[in-house]
Amino acid sequence: NPNITDDGLLLPLAQRRRNPHCHCWSKLPSDLLQLVFDRLRFADFQRAKSVCSSWQSVSRNSQPNNQIPWMIRFPKGNDPDQNNYCLLFNPEEKYNMYKTPNLGNDFAKSFCVTTYRSWLLMQPQYKYMDDHWFNLYILDLLTGERINLPTFETEYGLTCPVLWIDEKTKDHLVIGMADEDYAISFKKGYNSWKQIPTLSGIEGCFSMVYKDHKLYCLNYYKLKIFDFSGDNNPVRVFKTSVSGCLKQPGGSCMRLPGIPWKDQAAHSKKNLVVTLTGDVLIVKCYRPSFSVIWEFEIYKMLGNNEWEDVFSLGDEAMLLDLGITVLAKDMQGIKSNSIYFSNATPYFEDQYDKTEIFVVDLGSNEVELPHRFVCSSFPCSRARWFLPSFKR
Structure with a gap:
């Protein structure tokens, strides 16, 4: 080692700096630095680029890990003058929150009905609308970039919505149910929303997932998968019965006097989820009346009309609102074999005074409740999980 003398002592720092064999951290090769930067979590990325x-120059061509x-x-x-922003909580930093810029x-x-990375699909609140004309827009909550969508007429807005957007080209696709009987879509290049005639047989659809150019649609009778990779209308590539794990709701319940209805109602959600490996799951979550505990049942599709119970997600974590799973093994800020979900009902934004968000x-x-410490003093009406997309 050229930095050690015959006596085994380290050379003085100034002498080592003059030594041609010594390298400064700031002179590391840019390709090596970029490999490191691409693996850093958000907080570490922000600290490293300020060294x-x-x-800082290398960081402009990198982006922090966005799987948390x-x-x-x-x-x-x-x-609108006081509430034109939202707060972001990063689970890696339990005592910090970030405030977005002015979002308009x-x-x-408006309220958020679904997300794709850092993009939100925003729908106007009903009390601010005229008749039944809906004007949705897509918003990047980190940059404030906005894409306005054409108006369309329907009674309840866009239900079961899915959003996809290409970060570079800004190509985008929005799909949802405009009525119980038919689905509509809008993508870059369209002048108006279009009904999708080939999406037949999805009446009463209550959960959709769009992944890898495939649309997964679930109602109380069937699961159907449509391929959107072609230039023409989507093609149905698979269908199967779900009668073995889902039953159509029925019956009625009586309201108890003196107790708010929202505290008596049995909350229930049923969602489609597509895993990293392409497995299709149906997740039933419900909270009985007066209970504070949510219960879960998970079923995995084995084949046509075949389903099996699932009791573990292994090294993956489920983002229930997004309908996907992500790898969570040995990653700080996310727990494997866990479900991230909120009890929000996106189509009835005023139904509850406060949305709770959980990790199970x-x-x-x-x-x-990962946000309890930092959020206790901040009044909010809604909350949801999302996967951020960090840009330069």
Whole structure:
């Protein structure tokens, strides 16, 4: 080692700096630095890029790891001058929150119905609408970039919505149910929303997932998969019965006097989820009346009309609202074998005064409220998980 003398002592720092065999951290090869930057979590990425000018330069061609789900908390109230932003919680930093830039005066008068990476699909609140004309828009909550969509007429807005967008070209696709009987879509290049005639037989659809150019549609009778990879209309490539794991709701319940209805109702959600490996899951989550504990049942599709119970997600974590799973093994900020979900009902934004958001460990059945410390003093009406997409 050229930095050690015959006596085995380290050379003085100034002498080592003059030694041609010594290398400064700021002079590391840019390709090596980029490999490191691409593996850093958000907080570490922000710290590393501020070390020196050369590291900051390399960071412009990199982006932090975006496999950790973040939480959006929307402010309570509809004052466009006070509530035109939202707060972001990063599970890697349990005591910090980030405030977005100004997201526009109509942000407080809209609510988020679905997300894709950092993009939100925003729908106007019913009390601010005229008749039944809906004007949705797509918003990047980190940059404020906005894509306006044409208006369309329907009674309840866009239900079961899915959103996909290409970060580079800004090609985008929005699909949802405009009525119980038919689906509509809009993509870049269209002048108006279009009904999708080939999506037949999905009446009453209540859960959709769009992944790898395939649309998964679930109602109480069938699961159907449509291929959107072609230039023409989507083609149905698979269908199967779900009668073995789903039953259509029925009956009625009586309201108990003196107790708010929202505290008596049995909350229930049924979602489609497509895993990293392409397995199709149906997730039933429900909370009996008066209970604070959510219960889960998970079924995996084996083949046509065949389903089996699932009790573990292994090294993956489920983002229930997004209908996907992500790898979570040995990653700080995300728990494997867990379900990330919220109890929000996106089509009835005023149904509850406050949305709760949870992480449920399927191994221990423990429920965590990861935002409790930092959010206790911030009034909010809605919250949801999303996967951020960090740009330069």
